[in-house]
Amino acid sequence: RKEVEQDPGPFNVPEGATVAFNCTYSNSASQSFFWYRQDCRKEPKLLMSVYSSGNEDGRFTAQLNRASQYISLLIRDSKLSDSATYLCVVKTSNTGKLIFGQGTTLQVKP
């Protein structure tokens, strides 16, 4: 089983749509959870951390279910500029090692 698993997509949605991405992780001892965004041939950039209580940042909502080892990201009112690959990232050890999923590609069309 992959350590962090995501549906690679692509997800093709019209502007204004709501889209949800899911991610599962295999290590129940994982400590911290993140969504990063990666544009083509660029570095990963933090979108948001994910907490058990769920958290929201503008149009973006992240949820964590530790019992199911499941993380989600919801994007409301999609913009053209949201087109990117969204990386589900898990930290398992105190050394800071991040484990990345394959990424889910989102293409928002006019």
Next chain:
Amino acid sequence: EPEVTQTPSHQVTQMGQEVILRCVPISNHLYFYWYRQILGQKVEFLVSFYNNEISEKSEIFDDQFSVERPDGSNFTLKIRSTKLEDSAMYFCASSALTSTSGAKNIQYFGAGTRLSVL
């Protein structure tokens, strides 16, 4: 906003040659990392570094790889004898802390060095 800087942006080398990839982490950060991403694949952890020591390394980080903090600002990744399969984007990252949640736990990535081994 503080940022992690990496040089060069693109490095072309012949198989068997040594390369050194350079990084300047964010100035008040204490933890440093190297990751790589082969084209079309996921980002993979190579090594973490704290207090002038490697704190964790992956299976990819074999004897051909080494890291160094030669001075108070630079953090380098050396590949002694490059192979074709070392061709990838190499990202340096840094964080203030690792063991707590919150903003100081966040890793910030440099723009990467694209290594092409011919």
